Amino acid sequence: QVQVVExxxxxxxxxxxxxxxxxxxxxxFPITEIGWYRQAPGGQRELVAEITNGGSTNYGDSVKGRxxxxxxxxxxxxxxxxNDLRPEDTAVYFxxxxxxxxxxxxxxxxxxxxx
Numbered sequence: 001q002v003q004v005v006e007x008x009x010x011x012x013x014x015x016x017x018x019x020x021x022x023x024x025x026x027x028x029f030p031i032t033e034i035g036w037y038r039q040a041p042g043g044q045r046e047l048v049a050e051i052t053n054g055g056s057t058n059y060g061d062s063v064k065g066r067x068x069x070x071x072x073x074x075x076x077x078x079x080x081x082x083n084d085l086r087p088e089d090t091a092v093y094f095x096x097x098x099x100x101x102x103x104x105x106x107x108x109x110x111x112x113x114x115x
Contacts (some may be wrong), residue, residue: 002026002104006095009109012085020080020093033075034078035069038091039094048093085089085113
């Protein structure tokens with residue numbers, strides 16, 4: 001049973017920084033991609049950032065230059081460093097892990113940016 005567990009959500013002031021963490025465990029196949037998506041109230045789930053086990057990264061346009069994703073392959077953990085946070089970054093952030101067979105989602109963690 002694969003478990004994807006997020007941590008680090010909370011309330012942050014605009015312009016501040018925050019870190020989200022995620023770990024994926026229990027997969028018998030390598031986790032090839034792991035990353036973050038977010039969903040604001042009334043909105044669709046969108047890509048924030050993802051990273052492959054080879055280190056390739058992909059960022060959503062709205063976070064490029066502000067957010068940085070990093071990964072520990074041995075532990076299947078990923079951190080999302082979020083800088084210069086804006087009220088429009090307020091959303092539920094979901095961790096997504098992919099082992100080339102199945103996509104696994106975490107339960108989500110709320111990030112609220114106050115103006």
